[in-house]
Amino acid sequence: MKQIIALGGGGFSMEPENQLLDLYVLNQSGKKNPEICFIPTASGDSDNYISRFYNFFENQNCKPSHLSLFKPQIRDFESYLLEKDIIYVGGGNTKNLLILWKEWGLDTILKRAWEQGVLLAGISAGSICWFEEGVTDSYGDILEPLECLGFLKGSNCPHYDGEVNRRPSYQKLISKAKIKSGIATDDGVALHYIDQELSGIISSRPNAKAYKVYFDNTVKEIELETKFLGAS
Numbered sequence: 001m002k003q004i005i006a007l008g009g010g011g012f013s014m015e016p017e018n019q020l021l022d023l024y025v026l027n028q029s030g031k032k033n034p035e036i037c038f039i040p041t042a043s044g045d046s047d048n049y050i051s052r053f054y055n056f057f058e059n060q061n062c063k064p065s066h067l068s069l070f071k072p073q074i075r076d077f078e079s080y081l082l083e084k085d086i087i088y089v090g091g092g093n094t095k096n097l098l099i100l101w102k103e104w105g106l107d108t109i110l111k112r113a114w115e116q117g118v119l120l121a122g123i124s125a126g127s128i129c130w131f132e133e134g135v136t137d138s139y140g141d142i143l144e145p146l147e148c149l150g151f152l153k154g155s156n157c158p159h160y161d162g163e164v165n166r167r168p169s170y171q172k173l174i175s176k177a178k179i180k181s182g183i184a185t186d187d188g189v190a191l192h193y194i195d196q197e198l199s200g201i202i203s204s205r206p207n208a209k210a211y212k213v214y215f216d217n218t219v220k221e222i223e224l225e226t227k228f229l230g231a232s
Contacts, residue, residue, distance in 0.1 A: 077105070
């Protein structure tokens with residue numbers, strides 16, 4: 001079973017007091033004590049980001065680790081990552097992430113891991129990287145389309161309600177055929193794909209949603225059914 005969980009926002013890095021999304025990710029591995037590896041490439045392997053990852057996951061039923069490309073701890077990335085149950089990709093600059101992954105061969109390794117059943121997850125840059133295309137601020141202040149790994153079809157836009165320019169920029173890009181139709185996610189929402197099909201949409205915030213956005217004479221936005229994980 002090939003799984004990807006794409007977080008539009010939230011998780012330990014944005015709302016550390018709210019554990020719902022990260023616990024959901026851990027639970028999908030099917031392991032009592034899963035090995036979860038953090039890849040913080042998009043943040044330039046920020047020490048603070050890595051520390052926040054360990055601060056959260058060391059207190060959960062899992063075995064956390066991380067993989068640095070700026071200060072590599074090991075050389076055999078493939079063997080290291082294929083041993084994991086979950087690979088969790090952090091946010092930051094998606095373009096830099098993709099360039100570095102390709103240079104190190106990590107794009108190929110991650111595809112192999114996914115095909116062999118390692119759960120892939122990530123937030124923001126770690127969300128859009130799995131799709132064919134994504135909306136990114138990697139180039140500066142203006143949001144632009146970016147070609148990504150293509151494990152999942154269509155495009156993805158995170159932070160749909162969290163940044164004022166996200167919704168209008170995504171819709172404008174779709175209307176001008178500069179990016180493929182896709183799914184936008186509010187902060188606190190995650191898309192769970194199984195074998196490249198959208199299996200479910202979950203949220204750590206009661207009013208957060210996901211939307212299908214496409215062009216049909218005009219831009220259409222359809223609110224998708226989202227399950228709030230905090231509901232009893």
